[in-house]
Amino acid sequence: MALENKFSEVAENKLYSLAYNKFLSEHKLMGARCKKCGHLSLPPKPICPECHGNELELEEMKGRGKLVAYTVIAVGSPLMVEEGYGRGKHYCCGIVELEEGAKICARISGVDTSKPEQIKIGTPVELDYVEATHAADPTHEEGERTFLSFKALS
Numbered sequence: 001m002a003l004e005n006k007f008s009e010v011a012e013n014k015l016y017s018l019a020y021n022k023f024l025s026e027h028k029l030m031g032a033r034c035k036k037c038g039h040l041s042l043p044p045k046p047i048c049p050e051c052h053g054n055e056l057e058l059e060e061m062k063g064r065g066k067l068v069a070y071t072v073i074a075v076g077s078p079l080m081v082e083e084g085y086g087r088g089k090h091y092c093c094g095i096v097e098l099e100e101g102a103k104i105c106a107r108i109s110g111v112d113t114s115k116p117e118q119i120k121i122g123t124p125v126e127l128d129y130v131e132a133t134h135a136a137d138p139t140h141e142e143g144e145r146t147f148l149s150f151k152a153l154s
Contacts, residue, residue, distance in 0.1 A: 016032075016043070016044050016045060016046055017043070019044070020043045020044060021145075021146075024129065024146045024147070024148060025145075025146045027129050027146070028060055029042075029060065029061040029063055029127055029148065030043075030044055030058050030059065030060055030061070031043070031044055031058070031059050031061055031100070031102050032044030032045060032046075032056040032057065032058055032059070033056060033057055033059045034048035034050065034051060034053050034055070034056050035053065035055040035056065035057060036048065036051050036053035036055060037050050037051040037053065039051065040059065040100055040101055040102040041056070041102070042061070042098070042102035042103070042104045043104070044056070044058060059100070061098055061100055061102070061127070062098070062099055062100065062127075063098075063126055063127025064098070064099050064124070064125070064126050064127070065096045065097050065098040065099055065124075065125055065150070066096070066097055066122050066123065066124055066125065067094050067095070067096060067108065067119075067120070067121060067122065067123045067125055067150075067152070068094075068095050068096065068097045068103065068121060068122075069094055069095040069121070070092055070093065070094035070095070070108060070119055070121075071092070071093055071094070072090050072091070072092050072113045072116040072119070073085070073090060073091055073092070073093055074086070074087050074090045075087065076091065079132075082132075083132055090113040090114070091107060091113060092107070092108040092109075092111050092113050092116075092119065093105065093106070093107055093108065094106065094108045094150070096108075096125055096150050104148070106148040106149055106150050107130060107147065107148070107149040107150070108125065108149070108150055108151075108152060109128060109130075109149055109150070109151045109152070110151040110152035110153070111123075111152050119152075123152050123153070123154055124152075124153040124154060125150035125151060125152055125153060126150065126151055126153060127148075127149075127150060127151075128149040128150055128151040129146050129147065129148065129149060130146070130147040130148075130149045131144060131145075131146055131147075132144070132145060132147060133145075
């Protein structure tokens with residue numbers, strides 16, 4: 001019985017992941033708020049990580065927040081290399097705390113990655129999306145995909 005529940009949980013998590021990516025393709029950032037304790041999960045999850053409740057409802061994020069951590073990356077993933085990033089062209093990835101309180105990791109644009117010391121924690125950011133065409137990989141077909149990004153406002 002426990003194994004059956006685990007398979008069900010994995011399947012449900014995959015559905016949430018597919019739904020999250022579909023919302024991104026529609027330029028919507030969706031989280032899941034627990035009806036029991038109010039915790040906001042981003043990306044959405046079928047079970048609340050705080051109280052383990054299973055009554056959650058989708059909530060669209062406003063898309064504004066602040067940068068709370070970041071790194072500048074010179075040796076990126078194959079997807080980023082396809083976009084031209086690498087040792088000669090760095091990119092920034094960071095943790096954004098949204099006005100709603102949830103935190104999420106995303107690409108950060110509008111910063112000078114050649115001078116990472118000038119990127120400041122607390123910088124206001126707003127939701128942005130990156131549309132990119134990529135080759136097939138084990139989890140995606142070849143074609144256009146939408147990726148989460150935030151643009152620095154100052």
